[in-house]
Amino acid sequence: MINDPLSTLPRIASGQGIHVWDRDGKRYIDASGGPAAFSIGHGNREVNDAIKRQLDDIAFGYRFHFRSDAAEELSEIITRRAGGDLGHVIFTTGGSEAVESCLKLALQYHQARGETSRVRFISRERSWHGNTLGALSVSGFHQRQRPYRGSLIETSRLSPVNTYRPPAGVSAGDVAEHCAGELENEIARLGAENVAAFIFEPVVGAAGGAVPAPDGYARRIREICDRTGVLMIADEVMCGVGRCGTWRALEHDGVEPDIMSIAKGLSGGYLPLGAAVFSGKVAEPIYAVDGMPITGHTFTAHTTCCAAAVAVQKIIERDDLVARVAANGDLLRAGLEESLGQHPHVGDIRGRGFFQGIEIVEDREAAEPFSPDARMFQRIMRTGFDNGLIVYPTGGNVDGIRGDQIIIAPPYNATTDELDTIVDLLRRTIDEAIASYTP
8 A cells, every 4th residue: 555645635626816725615825835836826817817818719839830929928028027138038847847958058058169078067055956857967955866866967066055054164254255166166176168057046945945145156156157168057946037026036146147947936836837048148059050949848838828927927017026025025024033033943034035934943052953853844834734824845954864944935916914924823833833843
């Protein structure tokens, strides 16, 4: 008899705004936007109507047979919001495929330029880039990689960039320069002529618990990549498309990547969609030599998925929701700090905008995590469900085994009253979850 833990989950019935209901009629406040995907909440009539209109016309036109208004309009929205030189888009059906396409674009770019030895990737520990084998290979999330070791591509991994848990012997104030130096040294060790790209999350999501890099780090990375000819890939699947209070997460850092992956908030969870966005610098040799990017899938630029995303992005822009995330993100953070800032088992509160992480510790003074046997991050998630609160749990942030974090990532149009409710329920949930644990 197979014991499937997912078989005990409640069965979803409906959703409206920030709330969802299960088949038993229980209501939950979706404080994590699912997996940080539901950017405008559930049950939006405008989006549902846009999907229905597209389905009434045609569900999907295969990209090698037809262009579509939906895909072209969405491409224009993305390149305009991304800005700078990021003027090219390849659509996928999710974040893992988007990252996979980013890696392939980097390789194709160097091949087209005749730099055929540039095949190595550099990433960071405690990072998550996706479930496809390439994206999994460049991730630094050992629990999720374990069954596939031996089949993953060779990747160099640097230290996590986390001022709360800096590398050994490094002060919090020196983390940015130290970690940028690690990249420079690894490129030199491998030989710049062998390195295709460095991939990182501007704000680390599932593997770290909403960890933003310190000021100056991204600018140093950009300078190092420019000097060595290594491409910079920003994985913004979880932290991008407005979630951090800027449309691109790296806008906060004043930096533009060569290639960027986006997904989740792009279509707001209404239909599966992701994209690899890339610069003219990357596009020029690819189109000149190969005619087009050699990547994509059957359902690339799926017409109805693109129509859903167009509707979502128009609402985000019309209602100025990215600016609202920036402003209300400060309110959310202030509420978390007031409620949990001195909590004896809260070690760190971090993040940007509507992407906030709380690290739970057993000993606050020593920043000592709970035993991994406690599964505290899962305990908090289950207690939250009992209390009608959905949060996103993550574990292993400290050393790949120990560490408990939860992410709060509500829809961009959550009201201030809803944010207050989230903070209140979260404090109660953390207290009850910890009280339920007996070592």
